Amino acid sequence: MILTVTLNTALDLTYRVRTLTPHASHRVSEVIERPGGKGLNVARVLAALGHEVTVTGFTGGATGRAVQDQLATASGVTDALLPVSGATRRTIAVVDERTGDTTQLNEPGPVVTPPEWSAFQEAYEDLLASADAVALCGSLPPGVPVGAYAGLVRTARAAGVPVLLDTSGEPLRRGVAARPDLIKPNADELAELTGSHEPQRATQDARRRGAHAVVASLGTGGLLAATPEGRWRATPPARLHGNPTGAGDSAVAGLLSGLVEHLPWPDRLARAAALSAATVAAPAAGEFDRGVYEELLDRIAVTGEVNAA
Amino acid sequence: MILTVTLNTALDLTYRVRTLTPHASHRVSEVIERPGGKGLNVARVLAALGHEVTVTGFTGGATGRAVQDQLATASGVTDALLPVSGATRRTIAVVDERTGDTTQLNEPGPVVTPPEWSAFQEAYEDLLASADAVALCGSLPPGVPVGAYAGLVRTARAAGVPVLLDTSGEPLRRGVAARPDLIKPNADELAELTGSHEPQRATQDARRRGAHAVVASLGTGGLLAATPEGRWRATPPARLHGNPTGAGDSAVAGLLSGLVEHLPWPDRLARAAALSAATVAAPAAGEFDRGVYEELLDRIAVTGEVNAA
Numbered sequence: 001m002i003l004t005v006t007l008n009t010a011l012d013l014t015y016r017v018r019t020l021t022p023h024a025s026h027r028v029s030e031v032i033e034r035p036g037g038k039g040l041n042v043a044r045v046l047a048a049l050g051h052e053v054t055v056t057g058f059t060g061g062a063t064g065r066a067v068q069d070q071l072a073t074a075s076g077v078t079d080a081l082l083p084v085s086g087a088t089r090r091t092i093a094v095v096d097e098r099t100g101d102t103t104q105l106n107e108p109g110p111v112v113t114p115p116e117w118s119a120f121q122e123a124y125e126d127l128l129a130s131a132d133a134v135a136l137c138g139s140l141p142p143g144v145p146v147g148a149y150a151g152l153v154r155t156a157r158a159a160g161v162p163v164l165l166d167t168s169g170e171p172l173r174r175g176v177a178a179r180p181d182l183i184k185p186n187a188d189e190l191a192e193l194t195g196s197h198e199p200q201r202a203t204q205d206a207r208r209r210g211a212h213a214v215v216a217s218l219g220t221g222g223l224l225a226a227t228p229e230g231r232w233r234a235t236p237p238a239r240l241h242g243n244p245t246g247a248g249d250s251a252v253a254g255l256l257s258g259l260v261e262h263l264p265w266p267d268r269l270a271r272a273a274a275l276s277a278a279t280v281a282a283p284a285a286g287e288f289d290r291g292v293y294e295e296l297l298d299r300i301a302v303t304g305e306v307n308a309a
Numbered sequence: 310m311i312l313t314v315t316l317n318t319a320l321d322l323t324y325r326v327r328t329l330t331p332h333a334s335h336r337v338s339e340v341i342e343r344p345g346g347k348g349l350n351v352a353r354v355l356a357a358l359g360h361e362v363t364v365t366g367f368t369g370g371a372t373g374r375a376v377q378d379q380l381a382t383a384s385g386v387t388d389a390l391l392p393v394s395g396a397t398r399r400t401i402a403v404v405d406e407r408t409g410d411t412t413q414l415n416e417p418g419p420v421v422t423p424p425e426w427s428a429f430q431e432a433y434e435d436l437l438a439s440a441d442a443v444a445l446c447g448s449l450p451p452g453v454p455v456g457a458y459a460g461l462v463r464t465a466r467a468a469g470v471p472v473l474l475d476t477s478g479e480p481l482r483r484g485v486a487a488r489p490d491l492i493k494p495n496a497d498e499l500a501e502l503t504g505s506h507e508p509q510r511a512t513q514d515a516r517r518r519g520a521h522a523v524v525a526s527l528g529t530g531g532l533l534a535a536t537p538e539g540r541w542r543a544t545p546p547a548r549l550h551g552n553p554t555g556a557g558d559s560a561v562a563g564l565l566s567g568l569v570e571h572l573p574w575p576d577r578l579a580r581a582a583a584l585s586a587a588t589v590a591a592p593a594a595g596e597f598d599r600g601v602y603e604e605l606l607d608r609i610a611v612t613g614e615v616n617a618a
Binding site: 013015017020021022023024025026027028029054061062063065066069094096101102103104105106107108164 | 334372378401403405406408411415416
C-alpha cells in the first residue's frame, strides 16, 4: 500500500456567500465539508486511481470525528490516524458568488504533546513495514518539532521505503537535508528553499541540498523535474481555468502512483501534470475531473534529456 | 423548570484575526467554541441565576454533538434536544484584533423533515407539563413551517404555561397573532412588525396585534414595556462599551426569571436591563459580568405609570 502522512489534518469547509464584506453579517448559501490536509487529498486521488492507500497523522475532537466519518465513506482509504487530546483544525474558504474569489481562514491546529508525538513515530514505523512508498505532506501542528520531517524521512530510508516530502519553510529545509527520494515544491517554496527564483537553477540546487529528485510545480508553467536519470518539463496543452486548490496534491498523487508502478519519469510527469490540470478543471475544489484527466494524459508535452550514463 | 426552545441551534465559533482582508489568506490566532442559538444563550443565563432550565429544539451531526458535549458541562441546563438527520449549523464571528470589529458568517441550518417536526411538537407538549414558563427563541431552520411559533404559542397557552416569543419577520408576525404572553423585539423587529419607527406607538400596536405584553429592547435606550398593568421604561445609568452580542438574550432571561418569581414589572425590567448591560460589559461574547450585574441592579432607572384599574 501507499502511506500518506498528514500531521495537521483539517476539516475543510467551503462557504458560498454573495460578497464578503468586512464587518457585515452574511448568510452562507452553501456549505461543503470534506476531510482536508494535503496527505488526505493525495490519498483520495490515489484511491480514485485504484491504489491501496493508508492515511496516518493526528485526529482529535468533534472535527476529527467528522474527518474520520467522511474518510470511512471514501472507498479505498484506510484510516490509521492517531488520537490527540486537542481538536483537529478547520479551514474555511469563503467564496464570493459573483467573482469566484476566495478568502481563506485557517485555524492553527491542536497542540501535539511529546507523548502523542512519540506514539505517532512508533505507529509510523510499524506502518512503513507494509508500505511501498510514503508521502509526508503539509504543515506541522503546534508542538511537533521543526525537525519532525527530517526524522520521518530518515526512518523511511532506514526501512527502504521511497519517501516523498511536500512541505514548506524550515520543516522542508531540514527535511531535504535528510535526503528524501523526492520533493515537490511549488515556485514559492522552491525559491524560499534555495534563494533562487530561476526554476532550472533552483531545482538543481535543491538536489545538491539533499533531495534525490525534485519536481517543481510551476502553476500554468507545468512541472519541472530534476532527477538522477535526467531533466524534464511537462506542460499541459492549454491553460485551464478553474480552482487551483488541491492541484499540487493531485500532482503528488500522480508522482507517487508512477513511482510504485515503476513508470519511466516522462510517464510519471505526464500523469502528474494531467491530474493536476484535471483538478483545476473540476467544479469542486480538490476533486479531479476524470474525463479531463484521461483526455489530457496523451496531450501533455514532456520535453527534456536523459543524463549520460 | 423553565423551558427554552431553540429550533435553529448553532455551534458558535469566534475567530480572532489580525485584519480581515477579502481574498487573502488568514491565520486564525484564537478559536472560541460555544453552544449557540438564542434559546441556549437564555438558558445559560437562567442557570447562572440559579434557575432549573431545560433546553429543547434540534441537534444533528458532529456540530450538534459538540453543542451537546458542551451543554453537558454547563451546570444546571438539562438537554432535551431532539435529533435530526441534518447537521446543526455553525455561526462564525471573525473579530479584527486591531479594531474589535466583527464579520459574521451564518450557515443556514439543517433541513428539518415533516416527521422530525412532528416528533418535536409531541416532545414539546410533554415538556410543557413540567414547565413554569417557556421561551421560543430565534430563527426557524429550513423545513419548519413559517407558522411554527404560532402553533407552539397556542400549545403553551392551552397547557396554561406563560410563553415568551423572541423572533423576527413573518414567524414573529404569525406568532404574535396567536397571543403570546410576552414578546421582546428589538427596535428593528418592532418596526418590521408594526410599520412604526416610534417605539411608544409601536409597542402599543404590537399589543393590539395580539401580544399580551411587549418589552422592546432599544440598545442604549434601555427597555420599553407595554403591559396590561402599565407602561415603563428601564434605563441603565450610563452607556456601557463592549460587545452587544447576547444582550437581548440576557434581557429575555431576566424577564423570564422575574415572571416565574412573580416580581412586579419594574423589578423584572430592572433585572432584565441590568443583565443586558452586564452582558455588553463582559469580555466574552454572550457571557454576563456578575459584578457589573449586581452593581447595576439598584441603579437602573425605571419610570412609568400603572394603568388605571
